[in-house]
Amino acid sequence: MADALHLDAVGQKQQHSKAKRIVLEIFAIILMLVVLSPFVIVLFNSAKTFDHITRDPVSPPENWENLRINIEAVMHDPTTDFIGAFKDSAIITALSLVVIVIFSSMAAWVLVRNKSKFSNFTFMLFVAAMVIPFQVVMYPLVYFLKSVGDFLGTRMLGTYHGIIFAYLGFGCSLSIFVFHGFIKSIPLALEESAFIDGCSQPGVFFKIILPLLVPTITTVAILNGIWIWNDYLLPLLVLGGNGEVQTIPLAVTAFAGAYVKQWNLIMTAALLAMVPIVVLFIFAQKYIIRGMVEGAVK
Amino acid sequence: MRKFIATLLVLVLALGLVPTLAEDLNITLFHNKVEIAEPLQAFAKLYSDKTEGVTVNIETLGGGADYSGNLTAKLTAESMPDIFVIEGDGDYKLWQEYVTDLSDEKWNEETTLAYKDPEGKVVGFPVSIEGFGLGYNVELLDKAGVDPATLTTFSALKEAFEKIDGMKGELGLDSVVSMGASVAGGTWWVAGHHNFSIYLGGGLDFEDTTIVDMFNKGEVDEERLADYAKYVQLLFQFSNKEVTTNGTYDDQLAAFVNKKAAFIHQGNWVDPSFAKMNIDFEYDYISHPFNDKQEHTGLYLFAPSFYVLNSKNSPEKIQAAKDFLEFLVFSEEGADYMVNGAGMVPAFANVTLQPSGGFSKALVRANAEGGNHGVFFGKLPPGTGQDVLAPIYDLFAQDASDENLDFFIEDIKGAAKTVSEKQ
């Protein structure tokens, strides 16, 4: 008897919670639409003429053909080289990531395995440097890089290698920190046996350690990749407003400035800037989400 | 240690291998006039095609965007342009180590508006004559029964504003004046540069810099400032607040072109934009009658910007840039670009083509008649218009009440102090 009563209550509860779940799901769907709506608004307004967007920024576009026209207008704009900016952003982000990942993991490995006061101090130095905001160093940095360039006989400013070097400097701290945490958990025995087998130090690192680091590498690459792709102030100062090498955020500002708020074209430029990273996200969602969490929690 | 540096160098050099092949001598002109970006681009292409071994590239920065900041960024990034723009003494002081002596250039015979350094050497090529007054829609004023020729004093203008304001519905207007003073919308320069120049030079002889010199020392002419402040108040009170405080440049022009405002506070540089927006009525200038102490008929004229050549360049590049400027002044294509393409009023006597835009025509006429006033915002230290004056106008425009009028006057006095400390 008591049992039957109990079962009945559970049954009711299950029904009750099913209703609750559906309410929750409807709420989640609405919330998702609200969060995503700015993207839709950008898309809609990228497909309007100037006249239409000023008259009516709310309704869907009348003719999607305008999207193509606007994209062409942005791409072939005489004052801002948008295609070039895409290329430059891709080159800068990709090469910076390669450089950051390889050099930071090398440094982190040495700092973990070589237990000395010097290692501790160096590690603390990297960690402490994370606190320094870009604003303090922004002007001295370009000023100093310029003289370094003069000294080495290669331009450090306005060039790929210059900005990549700068990203290594700003990106290595966090990356070393993340790698450091993971490398600590790799058993020393693995590499010791390799050393005994006569493997050289770089050999041990690249053949044994680096493959083990792959999950951490994705984390580091994602954390740095999103930052570098979207970064504005560093490229503005290191590359110059609209010099030969230009990234997407710079192109978008140059465009918004040059067109004195022709919103349909600015929206198109924004859309073009959003598409690559959103597409990448759709394909690598799992890794990106995991990478962002690990980067923060560590 | 040498080994590490060597390793690093190899890496750095390897990354630097992405080549920039340049067969041509590349000359970059970096300017800040969006309005003429396209014709200038076309002219540069024409010149590059015509001149073997030289390519002229144009880089444009938008109105309201921070040109000087961008130029600094370019300097530090070693992409300093070969030809760049200075707008007056403030810029000159900043960039004096980067300007080239142009005293021996042939075009000096054709102009009196070139920029001279304190020793009297010519260093800046006058891009154009620009100017402004209070623009009006000829048809609308006619319909309202207001004769623009009578609007030469503050009282007369105020009366006309009130009259037109009363007929807004009938005339289909949103407001009497289309004005700009927005920090967020990027029209701060309309107020912070041009309107403020009415205080600095209004009603004075063309080269009279008394007021601006005082201002730079932290002093103001109280009576003049009081009159001027009332004039600013009048403009703000009769303008559409949304356009003034939050609108963009486009919004400000659109209000006038779409006949939502009968007057506009803008310079002749808007002519090409007006044409593009299919303006379908006649428009002209009156002066800025900011007081009753005299009859105001003159317009505000100036060479707003000067091309200067980067002196840290190689002699070949400097010569190529000089050749480009000479071609601009003395060729038919150059004259055609300046007058027809860019809709500018050239600062050179040898160019005889007449502009087609309404405001530009008014300037040419005023220039011939004389009795105009100088525009001196360029004599203030860098950033004054954007960082010191603009917020003051932005704030006053939000509520141009009598109470805030006194605040505005105090704020301008405070700005004079700030400016004098920067000297």
Place this chain on the structure above:
Amino acid sequence: MKRSKVWDAIFLAPCIIALIMVVLIPFVQGVSFSLTDWNGVRSEIHYVGFDNYKEMFNSIEFLYSFRITLLYTLINVIMVNIVAFLLALLVTSRVRGKNLYRAAFFVPNLIGGIVLGYTWQFMFNDFFTAIGKSLGIGWMSSSMIANKNLVLLAMSIVNTWQYAGYIMLIFVAGIQSTSQEVMEAATVDGASYIQRVIKILIPMIASSFTISLFLTITNSFKAFDLNVALTNGGPSMRYMGSVVKSSQLLALTIYNKSITSKELAKGQALSVVFFLMLVVFSLLQVYLSKKREVEA
């Protein structure tokens, strides 16, 4: 074979050289520039001691900027964390399609502040006002970012929209690492959902809160890109008798001083103070997490 000092040095060199050249030397230079009157372009330069600092603490522009930066940080810490926590509860509940929601809420975080700034400027100035006007809703007909009383809130809304999805992920990670049994046991005890969340879940993921708190603090304290593209500091307002830009946060004030007004040394002094405040936040974070470790 074994590890050699030479190889160790070679492995460390690139990062150390980059850090020294890109961060440490410029940092020392930056601090020393703040003691001069250099404008960043001219070759003239004089030592002026602490004059720039003294002037800064007497500058109403700085005091205002400092005040609203703290206010903005506070608003964001509250808004972002609350929204993120609620989102985290939602996407760890029994709703179907959790991964889809997680991804959707996170997407805004992928877009840079500059692009978002322009997009939202359009939304506030044109989109919302157009809706407000057509529906005849008075308060919605004028732009939030043109109103000096609302502009910080508008910026916070955009920041929350962008950042809450990221902080949500941190809470999700925290919630998933806790054992479900405790929460379920409490259900049997008859505790309501809200009671369970407050009394059991929140204490269990306290370390996630520490992390998100400091991430949101530094993120909003250092805000720059969004500020430039969305409001550029406008509109103006009066503060202690002076005209100030109502939404110009510290990072933008530093930029405008150093680059726009060409008063590099003064901007540099401001940035040093900015740095010291970040040091305080970081030390606080280290202290709190250490304390928690000791307690746990």
